[in-house]
Amino acid sequence: MTQARPDTELTPAEQQYPLPPSLLDKSVYTDPDRYQREITEIFHHAWFPVHPSSDVAHPRDYVVWDQIGQSVVITRLPDGTVSAWHNVCQHRGARLVDGSGNCGNARFTCPWHGFVYGLDGTLGSVPLRDSFDAAELAGLRAPAVRGEEWGGWIWLCFSDDVPPLREYLGRIGDELAGYGLEGFTTRFRKSVALKANWKIVVDAFNETWHVPFTHKDTLAGLVMWRDAVLKITPPHTWMTLPIRGFTDKAVHNGDHRTSHLCHYLAFPNTIFSCFPTHLQMWSAWPISVGETLLSAYEVVGPPPNGMAAEKWERHNQRDWDQFLEVLEEDSKVINDFAGVIGSLGFTRNMFNTAESRLTAFHEEIAKRLGEGAPR
Numbered sequence: 001m002t003q004a005r006p007d008t009e010l011t012p013a014e015q016q017y018p019l020p021p022s023l024l025d026k027s028v029y030t031d032p033d034r035y036q037r038e039i040t041e042i043f044h045h046a047w048f049p050v051h052p053s054s055d056v057a058h059p060r061d062y063v064v065w066d067q068i069g070q071s072v073v074i075t076r077l078p079d080g081t082v083s084a085w086h087n088v089c090q091h092r093g094a095r096l097v098d099g100s101g102n103c104g105n106a107r108f109t110c111p112w113h114g115f116v117y118g119l120d121g122t123l124g125s126v127p128l129r130d131s132f133d134a135a136e137l138a139g140l141r142a143p144a145v146r147g148e149e150w151g152g153w154i155w156l157c158f159s160d161d162v163p164p165l166r167e168y169l170g171r172i173g174d175e176l177a178g179y180g181l182e183g184f185t186t187r188f189r190k191s192v193a194l195k196a197n198w199k200i201v202v203d204a205f206n207e208t209w210h211v212p213f214t215h216k217d218t219l220a221g222l223v224m225w226r227d228a229v230l231k232i233t234p235p236h237t238w239m240t241l242p243i244r245g246f247t248d249k250a251v252h253n254g255d256h257r258t259s260h261l262c263h264y265l266a267f268p269n270t271i272f273s274c275f276p277t278h279l280q281m282w283s284a285w286p287i288s289v290g291e292t293l294l295s296a297y298e299v300v301g302p303p304p305n306g307m308a309a310e311k312w313e314r315h316n317q318r319d320w321d322q323f324l325e326v327l328e329e330d331s332k333v334i335n336d337f338a339g340v341i342g343s344l345g346f347t348r349n350m351f352n353t354a355e356s357r358l359t360a361f362h363e364e365i366a367k368r369l370g371e372g373a374p375r
């Protein structure tokens with residue numbers, strides 16, 4: 001296992017690229033049994049942001065989240081807090097709620113036999129109540145899911161053995177806290193289905209040296225990829241990246257967030273790519289061993305330095321349009337994996353030091369699966 005050492009012990013080259021080269025067997029992307037273990041051992045024991053808080057802005061607003069084989073109802077309670085619970089009827093397991101909206105009567109009625117649930121998932125009225133075993137009905141509810149609201153997002157966690165969200169996020173939580181994300185607004189969103197394992201998708205966004213090739217007509221002139229500095233703070237990773245036209249004009253006050261694009265992977269599957277005034281956030285949701293849904297958002301702060309609202313809006317629209325163009329370039333490469341993933345001519349990845357974040361990411365997964373270090 002490669003250990004991340006403190007910054008002070010690293011040479012300048014190691015401070016930029018902290019881990020040595022590594023190898024990774026291709027089967028981690030193709031083995032259906034491992035895929036299932038990743039869902040139960042990793043996704044069921046992590047925090048992830050699932051919806052912008054503004055999707056349930058008002059009391060009785062609700063939204064249903066369906067990913068990784070789970071369905072969760074998220075509601076805004078009258079006291080302003082958020083409630084999250086499994087979207088499954090406790091009678092015979094029917095799906096309770098669809099879509100999103102405002103639940104005017106604060107009740108959700110099962111479409112099958114009419115069990116009624118409150119905004120917080122507690123069971124209310126039951127048709128033919130006397131015909132049930134009363135002991136089974138006592139205290140019954142749609143089981144709660146751990147939820148926290150932070151940074152403008154609703155985060156979920158399916159396990160009790162994971163620390164509270166801010167403790168889980170550790171250093172990258174401290175980093176993200178500095179942006180004031182609670183005051184930002186989700187401006188654009190898009191989901192794209194990709195024909196590759198979820199880890200291929202995450203890998204694709206955690207190194208920058210593909211920029212001059214994959215993005216030669218879009219990002220190559222902007223992203224100073226040679227000067228990316230990678231950080232390993234397990235289980236998460238991040239990097240600071242200078243951007244032409246931004247970093248050269250920024251105030252350099254010792255806080256990289258004001259002068260660099262800062263790019264955080266909240267383990268396992270969510271990236272926050274942050275400028276001081278706006279960010280893109282995207283999550284890779286596993287669909288099957290060879291399919292992934294990428295959900296992407298553009299989140300914007302108030303207009304910077306007194307900029308007129310219309311100008312800021314145009315800027316955000318341009319930023320999003322460029323993001324979609326870049327995403328299409330990445331998607332082409334990612335989708336083309338489908339045609340060669342079974343190739344007898346490729347058996348293992350070799351990661352270089354510029355891909356230290358990928359090495360760290362796969363080591364974290366291997367550790368959680370009890371596999372030891374990747375070969």
Ligand code: FES
Nearest residue numbers: 089091092110113
């Ligand atoms: S399955 Fe919901 S009431 Fe029967």
Ligand SMILES: [Fe+2]
Nearest residue numbers: 204210214330
């Ligand atoms: Fe890319």
